[in-house]
Amino acid sequence: MEWDWQYSSDVLPDLLRGLRYTLTATLLGYVIAVTLGLVWALLRRTPNVVVAQAVRWATEFIRCTPLIPQLFFVYYVLPAWGLTIGSLTAGIITLGVHYSTYTAEVYRAGIADVPRGQWEAATALNLPRSRVWLDVILPQAVRRVIPTLGNYLIAMFKDSPLLLVINVTELLNTAYREGAESLRFLEPITMVGLLFVLISVPASIFVRRLEKRYAAH
Amino acid sequence: MSEVLDSYPQLLRGAWVTVQLTVCGAALALVLALLFGLAGASRHAWVRGLNRVYVEFFRGTATLVLLYWFFYALPLVGVRIDSTMVAAVLALGLNVGAYGAEVVRGSLKAVPAAQYEATVALNFSPYQRMRRVVLPQGFALMLPPFGNLLIELMKGTAIVYTVGLADLARVSKDVQGSTGETVAVFSVIPVLYFVIAQVLLLFVRYAERRVDRMLGRRPSRGPSLGTIAAGAPGTEAAG
Numbered sequence: 001m002e003w004d005w006q007y008s009s010d011v012l013p014d015l016l017r018g019l020r021y022t023l024t025a026t027l028l029g030y031v032i033a034v035t036l037g038l039v040w041a042l043l044r045r046t047p048n049v050v051v052a053q054a055v056r057w058a059t060e061f062i063r064c065t066p067l068i069p070q071l072f073f074v075y076y077v078l079p080a081w082g083l084t085i086g087s088l089t090a091g092i093i094t095l096g097v098h099y100s101t102y103t104a105e106v107y108r109a110g111i112a113d114v115p116r117g118q119w120e121a122a123t124a125l126n127l128p129r130s131r132v133w134l135d136v137i138l139p140q141a142v143r144r145v146i147p148t149l150g151n152y153l154i155a156m157f158k159d160s161p162l163l164l165v166i167n168v169t170e171l172l173n174t175a176y177r178e179g180a181e182s183l184r185f186l187e188p189i190t191m192v193g194l195l196f197v198l199i200s201v202p203a204s205i206f207v208r209r210l211e212k213r214y215a216a217h
Numbered sequence: 218m219s220e221v222l223d224s225y226p227q228l229l230r231g232a233w234v235t236v237q238l239t240v241c242g243a244a245l246a247l248v249l250a251l252l253f254g255l256a257g258a259s260r261h262a263w264v265r266g267l268n269r270v271y272v273e274f275f276r277g278t279a280t281l282v283l284l285y286w287f288f289y290a291l292p293l294v295g296v297r298i299d300s301t302m303v304a305a306v307l308a309l310g311l312n313v314g315a316y317g318a319e320v321v322r323g324s325l326k327a328v329p330a331a332q333y334e335a336t337v338a339l340n341f342s343p344y345q346r347m348r349r350v351v352l353p354q355g356f357a358l359m360l361p362p363f364g365n366l367l368i369e370l371m372k373g374t375a376i377v378y379t380v381g382l383a384d385l386a387r388v389s390k391d392v393q394g395s396t397g398e399t400v401a402v403f404s405v406i407p408v409l410y411f412v413i414a415q416v417l418l419l420f421v422r423y424a425e426r427r428v429d430r431m432l433g434r435r436p437s438r439g440p441s442l443g444t445i446a447a448g449a450p451g452t453e454a455a456g
Contacts, residue, residue, distance in 0.1 A: 064414035066375035185289035
């Protein structure tokens with residue numbers, strides 16, 4: 001089978017429209033992941049053992065189960081409990097919550113990485129708890145984890161095609177539909193693969209630059 | 218709920234497919250990781266280039282896109298992969314192997330330089346050096362990130378749902394269709410995946426203890442920022 005350039009240029013606009021959904025899901029999901037992850041990490045440090053352990057096991061559970069069953073759960077089970085959401089919203093929420101369990105580990109390691117002297121100095125200065133966290137610990141911890149967090153943005157981008165199981169018309173789904181219509185799968189799916197490489201390889205090079213810039217050690 | 222429990226043979230069969238995919242994919246990924254990881258630590262620039270191309274390409278694409286490509290596009294250019302299982306194992310193994318290769322490369326680099334110098338002083342051949350000194354120590358560093366990758370692989374197997382292989386995710390959809398017990402099925406399935414993951418982790422912990430004992434080290438403590446970064450999809454393995 002020959003590569004059909006005419007057909008490729010015909011499907012490209014549709015693919016780019018699909019790409020927009022992919023990017024929307026990735027970026028909004030990332031915002032959820034980055035904020036919720038910090039919440040998990042802080043909750044795990046509360047003196048309340050019950051809360052800390054509950055959060056620990058809940059995040060462990062979400063981290064150890066695949067995205068697809070989780071998408072099913074959010075998309076099909078929540079409506080049964082009276083919470084109806086669209087497929088894109090369900091996808092964004094699932095993607096965000098799923099990856100928040102990863103970013104939680106990252107924040108946790110980042111916080112643990114802040115030298116003990118910083119805590120002791122804060123205690124010696126009798127700083128209130130909120131200032132210790134907001135002005136001393138978190139700025140240092142977050143700085144250390146920026147490159148690692150950047151990697152999760154790329155990882156989420158690459159997991160976003162899974163949203164097609166709940167019928168989000170993201171990039172891969174669009175390509176599949178185009179292919180099914182014309183019975184030519186080669187061009188659209190190859191182009192999707194190339195688009196993914198085209199976006200994620202420069203992104204990972206950028207993250208490696210960040211790594212050099214923010215290297216703490 | 219009871220209807221869902223009654224369909225346990227189906228669920229077990231699905232779980233078995235998931236386990237098979239995980240084990241085969243992990244075997245392929247391990248071979249690729251060692252091969253390309255060693256290539257990445259090579260002295261020759263062109264061998265290292267081989268490692269870069271493989272790693273960047275397969276880390277850059279999504280597994281699902283790769284699987285679709287094997288499944289829908291490749292047959293059209295004349296390469297036919299007859300079994301869906303093989304296509305899935307290839308897609309998973311190639312992808313996870315790329316992350317694994319980075320872990321191997323990083324771990325080999327993290328073995329103290331004095332060890333390397335000692336082998337030179339003792340006139341070891343390059344093979345002996347790798348086999349007797351560098352690899353055993355590097356292996357201890359590789360295991361924790363490999364454990365993370367194994368879980369990632371296990372989770373990745375769920376993508377075969379989209380090409381119709383009867384794994385746990387597919388079975389969940391089938392059972393939901395036949396019983397109509399949406400809530401029960403979709404709540405039970407994640408639990409089954411979780412059980413599989415925990416069993417896999419037990420094996421990894423056991424292997425970690427074995428290797429630590431072999432090298433006469435104490436078991437490692439909790440994960441540091443370095444190991445988390447190494448297991449993170451898309452990262453350089455931290456040394």
